[in-house]
Amino acid sequence: MKMKPFGKKSLAMMLLSCMMLITAACGTSSGGQASGEDTANAEASASGGSSPVKVVWWHSMSGDVGKAAQQLVDEFNASHKDIVVQAEYQGTYDESLNKLKASLGSDSGPSLIQVYEIGSRFMIDTKAITPVQQFIDADQFDISSLEPNILNYYKFDDKLYSMPFNTSNPILYYNKDAFKAAGLDPEKPPATYAEVAEAAKKLTKQGQAGGSFAIYGWFMEQLLANQGAELLNNGNGRTSMATASQLNSDAAVKTLDWWKQMVDDKSLLNLGRKTDDTSKAFAAGQIAMTLDSTASLRSIVKAAGDKFEVGTAFLPKPDVATKGGVIVGGASNWILNNRPEAEQKAAWEFIKFLAEPKSQAEWHINTGYFPITTKAYDEQNVKDNMKQYPQFQTAVDQLHQTEPSLATQGAVMGVFPEARQLTETAIEEVLNNKKTSKQALDDAAKVITSKIEEYNKTVGH
Amino acid sequence: MTLPNPPRSRARAGAIPLKSLRVSRWKERLLAYCFLAPSLIVFGIFLFYPLGKSVYLSLFLTDPQGRIAEFVGTDNFKAILSSDQFCNSLWVTVKYILFTVPTGAAAALLLAALSHQKLRGMKIFRFIFSLPMAVSVGTGSVIWMILYHPTLSILNYGLSFLGIPAIQWLTDPKWALPSIAMMTVWLNLGFNYIVLLSGLQGVPDDLYESAKIDGSGSVRTFFRISLPLISPSLFFVGVVSIISAFQSFAQINILTKGGPMNSTDVLVYNIYQDAFINYRFGSGSAQALILFVLITTLTILQFKFGEKKVHYQ
Numbered sequence: 001m002k003m004k005p006f007g008k009k010s011l012a013m014m015l016l017s018c019m020m021l022i023t024a025a026c027g028t029s030s031g032g033q034a035s036g037e038d039t040a041n042a043e044a045s046a047s048g049g050s051s052p053v054k055v056v057w058w059h060s061m062s063g064d065v066g067k068a069a070q071q072l073v074d075e076f077n078a079s080h081k082d083i084v085v086q087a088e089y090q091g092t093y094d095e096s097l098n099k100l101k102a103s104l105g106s107d108s109g110p111s112l113i114q115v116y117e118i119g120s121r122f123m124i125d126t127k128a129i130t131p132v133q134q135f136i137d138a139d140q141f142d143i144s145s146l147e148p149n150i151l152n153y154y155k156f157d158d159k160l161y162s163m164p165f166n167t168s169n170p171i172l173y174y175n176k177d178a179f180k181a182a183g184l185d186p187e188k189p190p191a192t193y194a195e196v197a198e199a200a201k202k203l204t205k206q207g208q209a210g211g212s213f214a215i216y217g218w219f220m221e222q223l224l225a226n227q228g229a230e231l232l233n234n235g236n237g238r239t240s241m242a243t244a245s246q247l248n249s250d251a252a253v254k255t256l257d258w259w260k261q262m263v264d265d266k267s268l269l270n271l272g273r274k275t276d277d278t279s280k281a282f283a284a285g286q287i288a289m290t291l292d293s294t295a296s297l298r299s300i301v302k303a304a305g306d307k308f309e310v311g312t313a314f315l316p317k318p319d320v321a322t323k324g325g326v327i328v329g330g331a332s333n334w335i336l337n338n339r340p341e342a343e344q345k346a347a348w349e350f351i352k353f354l355a356e357p358k359s360q361a362e363w364h365i366n367t368g369y370f371p372i373t374t375k376a377y378d379e380q381n382v383k384d385n386m387k388q389y390p391q392f393q394t395a396v397d398q399l400h401q402t403e404p405s406l407a408t409q410g411a412v413m414g415v416f417p418e419a420r421q422l423t424e425t426a427i428e429e430v431l432n433n434k435k436t437s438k439q440a441l442d443d444a445a446k447v448i449t450s451k452i453e454e455y456n457k458t459v460g461h
Numbered sequence: 462m463t464l465p466n467p468p469r470s471r472a473r474a475g476a477i478p479l480k481s482l483r484v485s486r487w488k489e490r491l492l493a494y495c496f497l498a499p500s501l502i503v504f505g506i507f508l509f510y511p512l513g514k515s516v517y518l519s520l521f522l523t524d525p526q527g528r529i530a531e532f533v534g535t536d537n538f539k540a541i542l543s544s545d546q547f548c549n550s551l552w553v554t555v556k557y558i559l560f561t562v563p564t565g566a567a568a569a570l571l572l573a574a575l576s577h578q579k580l581r582g583m584k585i586f587r588f589i590f591s592l593p594m595a596v597s598v599g600t601g602s603v604i605w606m607i608l609y610h611p612t613l614s615i616l617n618y619g620l621s622f623l624g625i626p627a628i629q630w631l632t633d634p635k636w637a638l639p640s641i642a643m644m645t646v647w648l649n650l651g652f653n654y655i656v657l658l659s660g661l662q663g664v665p666d667d668l669y670e671s672a673k674i675d676g677s678g679s680v681r682t683f684f685r686i687s688l689p690l691i692s693p694s695l696f697f698v699g700v701v702s703i704i705s706a707f708q709s710f711a712q713i714n715i716l717t718k719g720g721p722m723n724s725t726d727v728l729v730y731n732i733y734q735d736a737f738i739n740y741r742f743g744s745g746s747a748q749a750l751i752l753f754v755l756i757t758t759l760t761i762l763q764f765k766f767g768e769k770k771v772h773y774q
Contacts, residue, residue, distance in 0.1 A: 094738070101526050101740060122525055215721075271611040272632035273720060281612040414525055418739050428721040432634050451739075458524035458531070 052082050053346040058090045058100070058110040060331070061166070064299065068366035076353045083346040093119070093331065094417060104128050111339045112347040114165060116331045117153060118416035121237070123334050124161055125414055125459045130337040133159045135348040145375045146355070149402050152409050153328040156238075163351045166369040167330035168295040170222050170315055171394050172196075174211075177308040178203055178288040189313035193258045196289070196316045200267035203288040210267035211289030212282075213259065214275040215427045217420030219291050221327060223255045225407045226315050228324035232452075237412035241456060245448035247423060248441040254318060256430050256437035263431050270431050273424055279303070291315070293329065294395035297368035301391060312394040325402025327410040330369060370396055414455040419448045512753075519747035527740045537747040547748065549723055550731040553638065554707065557727055560642035561649070561709075562702045566695065568646060569653030574683060577661045587658065594651025602715035605644040606631075609716070631717050634724040641725055644712055649705065653698050660694030661687060692771045700763055707756055728752050 061069040066089055073087045090096035093116035103109035104126060115123055123129055136143060143151065143160070150164045176186035182202045190196040200210025213219060224231060229251035232242035262268035271277045275292050282290045283303035292300065297312070304310045315326055333354070335347050353359060360371035361379035370392075376382055377396075386392055402408050413419065426444035429435045435443070519537055524530040541547045576586045593601070608616050609630035617627040630640040664687055672682045688695075710729045713719060719726035719734065726734075728748065736745025 098737065104526050126526060269611075270629065270632055272629075273718075277611050284612065286612050415739070425720065425722060428634070432722060434634075434722060454522070454741075455525060458522055 052084045053342050055083060055085045055112055055343060055347045055350055056110040057085055057087045057112045058096055059087060059114040060093045060096045065367045068363060072359055076350055083349055085350050109336055111336060111343050113334050114331045115334055117329055121412045121414045128336060130335045130344055131159055131161045132163045145373050147372055147374055149399055150328050150372050152404050154332055162332035162334040164332045164372045165354055167328050167372055168293045168369050169326040169329055169398060170219055170291050171294055172313040172315060173290050173292055173300060174311045175288045175308050176311045186311060189311055191316060192319050193316055197262050200262050204267045209269045209287050212269040212271045212278045212287045213291045214278045215273045215424050216275060217423040220423050222315055224251055225327045226317050226324045227251050227322045228407045230407045231411035232413055235406045238406050238409055242413050242452060245445040248445040252441050253437045260430050295368045297391055312391040314398050325408045326398055327408055370399060413452055415451045418451055422448055515746040515749055518742045519750055521743045523742045525740050527742050537744045541747055550726050550728045554727045556638060557642060558703055558706045561645045561706050565646045565649050565653055565702055566698050569650055569657050572654050573657040573661055590654050591651045593648055598711040601648045602712045606716055609640055632721055634722045637717050637721060637725045641712055641716060645709060656694050656698050660691035664690045689772045693773055696767055696771045704756060
């Protein structure tokens with residue numbers, strides 16, 4: 001009987017928690033209404049022109065790069081009185097895309113979202129976006145000054161579905177001082193696989209390994225494109241939907257063998273999957289060479305500081321004569337089609353602003369991403385920056401020397417993020433002596449192919 | 462709630478006719494269900510509804526946005542049970558349980574036995590030993606991420622003084638799972654320690670005194686008196702640790718993301734990847750159901766066989 005008062009109390013607690021739940025649920029639904037009103041406002045402003053149109057931009061730029069992005073947004077907002085862009089950092093590209101997936105079919109999504117290049121096929125297949133081409137055509141917007149290699153990547157069926165914003169490619173970073181100490185010519189960085197392996201051996205000594213490449217699927221994709229090998233069938237998924245992975249090509253096996261050989265003779269460290277860890281080791285002088293994105297250039301040069309001079313070189317190839325080039329990495333901005341027309345137009349205005357030579361010049365200098373428009377190179381601040389940091393030139397040259405082909409246009413598939421994961425696991429299996437390069441890549445290609453098939457089945461192609 | 466009722470009803474039965482007895486019994490039952498209703502609603506919304514939905518989803522294929530695309534019957538289950546990745550995940554999970562549960566309980570028991578002594582300043586030790594409980598999984602993982610860092614690892618720095626070459630804690634497939642297990646043991650130490658210490662403190666002093674009079678040494682006293690008497694606490698720690706080991710996720714997501722070579726890809730992480738990264742809700746739900754069955758069976762088995770060895774006072 002003593003239970004009774006306690007029971008009452010816990011009942012009250014339960015009722016209270018129930019009420020809290022219900023009110024919480026109500027809270028979100030009223031939130032939904034509020035955003036509905038916002039869009040109504042946006043439409044009203046389009047006709048009446050009273051309050052500014054709000055554009056919500058989801059992006060994945062953090063740290064210094066995030067600050068540079070915010071700076072661009074602030075400049076846009078200051079110069080456009082009728083539009084307010086609200087930039088929201090949504091975590092990494094993966095996280096942001098996952099949030100978008102969860103928000104599709106509801107009103108909680110953004111008006112504009114930055115998606116990494118490998119999410120492009122998925123974005124098109126969602127049918128939830130308005131192709132940027134529509135605005136380009138309607139506006140007679142001149143895209144002739146845009147970097148042709150970048151356009152090549154983002155054009156599907158000769159249409160631009162999204163507008164490229166930040167583009168980068170991988171380069172070889174090396175420690176010039178370590179090169180000197182090892183008797184290598186710091187002005188003549190290794191260009192071929194054999195040269196890299198040889199340099200790595202010479203650079204390896206107590207407390208310093210020749211180099212380290214993060215186990216990052218992107219590097220594998222780039223190393224393949226750099227020798228003209230396609231990752232998928234059907235013209236890398238460009239001529240028609242890809243149905244099979246070609247990850248087990250000879251080019252890939254050769255590349256992985258080369259990588260493994262260096263790990264085996266201890267001239268290359270295996271530091272795991274994060275480029276963050278390799279760049280830290282590079283800055284600490286523990287490794288003398290590393291692969292990383294050009295977007296990290298600024299921070300790597302800063303981290304090396306006065307300790308040593310950072311050199312940059314092209315991504316290595318099996319031999320000099322191999323044809324190929326790098327794929328344009330980075331991300332583009334997509335306009336969602338469930339937003340009112342006025343808001344989509346406002347988002348387009350912001351996209352145009354971001355593509356201006358002046359914005360791109362500023363962006364390039366602050367980050368290391370290269371400008372998407374060739375006109376940016378004429379800006380004085382870009383010229384000055386190139387003089388101060390000649391390392392920036394490498395990325396630009398590498399991009400310009402890339403010969404357009406289906407391989408360098410980049411592979412297109414809906415399950416790209418997953419394929420990358422599987423590739424990374426395959427590399428790990430090889431480096432840790434579980435499988436041979438051929439075996440691991442065969443297995444990975446088989447799994448990726450089955451994932452592609454399943455994807456194609458569910459999107460109805 | 463219904464247990465104390467019969468005597469009371471019987472007392473009334475003397476005065477009130479049979480029919481109204483039945484009515485009042487019904488009334489009482491109804492009242493009981495009213496009291497239970499709130500928790501039933503909460504369980505219903507957050508447990509039974511999702512469970513039902515999982516069963517439903519496990520029979521379908523979903524498109525990349527997670528929408529239902531096609532009915533596939535039991536194909537998801539067949540595909541999972543025959544896939545290498547699932548077998549690997551299951552094996553990793555078993556290893557992970559073997560690494561964390563016995564060591565975690567043993568370490569906590571050792572600390573509890575040591576700090577059970579009545580000495581000055583023991584409270585400080587007790588405070589320190591239960592401290593990991595106040596650390597969240599996320600914070601703990603970040604701390605250990607730095608300890609395990611491939612090039613800046615403090616643990617490796619310490620090992621270098623002993624002349625041991627650096628260990629790639631999280632990037633070597635041989636070490637990744639033990640490293641995560643080590644971190645988990647530390648993380649769960651606080652909770653296990655508190656449970657076992659309170660168990661030890663519940664052992665009556667007169668038992669120790671009579672043991673002392675009989676000339677039993679401290680080791681013998683521990684194994685013959687303390688250990689059997691705290692077996693309910695040990696059993697509890699065992700059951701809870703196994704369930705929480707099955708459900709470990711955050712430390713793996715932060716430290717290794719299932720890698721390298723899927724060597725830390727425990728079941729829950731595999732489910733997360735399938736359902737929320739690759740948006741295959743069908744196969745994710747099917748795996749979740751298999752995990753549910755596994756945990757339920759294991760817990761029933763533990764209660765059936767393990768509990769027999771437990772000594773309740």
